Amino acid sequence: MTPFEAFCAINPADTAQVVQAGHKLLHQSGPSHGEEYWSICERVLIAALDRFDHFRPIAADCLGRLEKQFGSRSLRIMRLAGMFEEAKGDFEAAAVVYHQILERDPSNAGAMKRLIALAGQLEDASRMVTLLVDYLEIYMNDAEAWKLLASLYCRSSCYEQAIFCYEQLFVIQETASCRILCAEALYTRGDIESLVLARKYYCRALELTSSSSGTSVRSPTSISNAVTCGETTRALQGIFLTSQRLLRLRSRSPADPAIDPEQHHRDQLMDESMLRRSAESLLSVFGSARAPFPVRQSFHALLLSSLDPDAASRAANAAATPVEPATPRKLAPVEASPSVPSSISSSAASSPALADEGDPPVASPETTSAPGDAGSSPSPSSGPQTPESSGHD
């Protein structure tokens, strides 16, 4: 592999490596090596601006070379010079440069985007929104810009506008993450129609991830791509929460004459079945070693109680009785327990202990007996699974 190809293969987010490798490459080859020399120079400059305090001289050197070659009147070079000013911290000078670019070329997208980023650095959200809206008036097909605007609106709690942005995104480019984000904004809106729509969007996100990863929704943890696995899990969580909230809302307002009682009943059944299904799949996800993120005990209990309504009352009983001092211990092992196979083996070893104490705190000897289970992500639901498998023995 040639040095140039090696350079291109570096992850652009790893700016330090980009700068070091690129700088070496620039020194080895001269400007006569062709077009690539200048694009490498630009890349190294932008990467060096990312870590300005370390790589300031390299950045200045690259900028100097580019200016010498292309002249400081070139719009692209001016934009890079503006970025250099921004990195230095001189925001007014940078803004001046960008405005100069826009005077000469009013439709220059690069300068507009830099102005938006500048407003972001100055943490001026309203100005950022204004600039973004002006930019999107012209470049209405820029998906990243729509995403940014939507996230800004969400942060400012303007969910209506955020949902509008997400819907625009669906026209341009539909992705699972956008569906999930839009569904979350809809969930925040909170009324029944929004919740139903949110649940539909979560299902759609599941479809998109499963179609992209090639597997069905069956086992999210079998998806090798971590991002997709995370998205799938998040979509399942979304389905669970929306179904739960829908059940609650619908049970509160059955006397509304506008609602057809049959349809109401059917909706409730749908909510319940979706609740169960999503809870089951979520529990299996969190039970496996490859869960994308750990789950909180409260949410875990929520999942369990949704599947077994009696367990909710039993949990209330358990909390009321003197077992209570045991509950903190119950919490701890569930948070940090080993993966399923080792816990099954360790539970088999400590099953006599289990038979004596009927309590969940038995989970703690298992965690201590299998402490060296390195590499397993915390999967809390192996807590319930281990006593259950011990119930087999």
Place this chain on the structure above:
Amino acid sequence: MSFHAQLSGLLDGSSGAGLPGLVLSHTAPGDAGRLALDPEIRNWVVLPIAVLVFLVFLLRANISKFLGSGAAKKSLSCLAVREREALVFTQKFLRNSRLVAPAHYAATRERLLDALNGGTFLQAGSSMPSSSSLPGMTDPAKLQDMMSGVQRNMLALVPNSILMLWVNTTFRGFVVMRVPLMPPVFRLKLMLQSGIDVLDLAPAWVSSLSLFFLCLFGLRGVFDLCVDTLGLAVSPEAAASASAAMINPGAAMLSAGTPDAADPAKALQKQSEILAIHSQHWLFQGSDLESRFLADCCDAPGNPFTMHARSESLDVRSPAIGSAGSRRPG
């Protein structure tokens, strides 16, 4: 010029033999094989014309540097960009409308229809083109746009026409080459053999003016290759526009220079017509999506939770709490 006189003297007023360097046997119009040309013609006509055309291309590519104008790059105004983007967006909307919530679909459709019919997307607030108007002649803004395009074409047109006139006058009156494989129609004889008054000469034999046009269109590709490999064009913008400008001289000479400005407006109008009769078939209507989820979701074979749940009693399902409850006395 004595050279000119010498060349034009070759075919002056005679259709017969006895001319230096040219042997004419009795050639019928269909018979294109039997003519021997002076090799001087090749040295002094064919090669110079080709080299000259190539040099003119080179000059035109680097003219921004020589003149110091830098006007080769065409920067679009915001409104022009918005027009283009609006077209793309409308097309995407029509294609992806089934993915969008019905409320948003209705709102966007209204907005787009208003904008397209009211012409807000068009540049400088120009009106929608009526079907009967000539393209580009209705609006001063569009005319201006066309003028800027024509200005670009002028840059290419002027040296070409000058050169054409010069070639025509200098290398007049003799045959330069034979079109080898596909001889042109007899009717084109007048055009291709301008200045040669030999009636029974096959139309495959063409004059220097035809050679000039051939070089003009043919060397374009060669020049683009040379620009890319040898780096002849000095400024990168000129190199990019070199290939674009090459197409224009031919187009400018052959037609009246159709401007691009009319096309987005017409395309937008067409989109608005499609949009007016468009209706949304929302992908998520009914509960198909949810049913699919319920059918597909997670009956993973290795799922210990559901497996045990099915085989064991209900107590096992929530063992952390259930076992506590079941084993508790009372």
